[in-house]
Amino acid sequence: xxxxxxxxxxxxxxxxxxxxxxxxxxxxxxxxxxxxxxxxxxxxxxxxxxxxxxxxxxxxxxxxxxxxxxxxxxxxxxxxxxxxxxxxxxxxxxxxxxxxxxxxxxxxxxxxxxxx
Numbered sequence: 001x002x003x004x005x006x007x008x009x010x011x012x013x014x015x016x017x018x019x020x021x022x023x024x025x026x027x028x029x030x031x032x033x034x035x036x037x038x039x040x041x042x043x044x045x046x047x048x049x050x051x052x053x054x055x056x057x058x059x060x061x062x063x064x065x066x067x068x069x070x071x072x073x074x075x076x077x078x079x080x081x082x083x084x085x086x087x088x089x090x091x092x093x094x095x096x097x098x099x100x101x102x103x104x105x106x107x108x109x110x111x112x113x114x115x116x
Contacts (some may be wrong), residue, residue, distance in 0.1 A: 042077060052105055057102060
């Protein structure tokens with residue numbers, strides 16, 4: 001079985017400049033190519049590798065966006081474990097996840113008082 005990373009890298013070889021992701025910006029879709037996605041994930045992975053050890057947990061506490069996908073891929077590339085948290089998770093869920101996962105790094109898309 002191929003991992004998600006294997007599948008993406010096969011697409012980088014075969015379809016480097018074709019769109020892998022699209023996001024909406026000012027009512028227009030913007031494409032991110034397979035190559036751009038892979039390079040962004042590798043850059044993030046390199047950064048993570050400088051501050052965490054393999055197999056450590058990294059939380060992504062963010063809405064669904066292209067940055068979420070890049071973060072998840074970068075976490076996998078660094079050998080860490082991605083722990084996604086839905087932005088509307090309640091206090092009990094958050095307490096359980098944070099106490100169980102004991103993440104080394106937490107990635108958030110934005111902070112607001114509603115979250116705390």
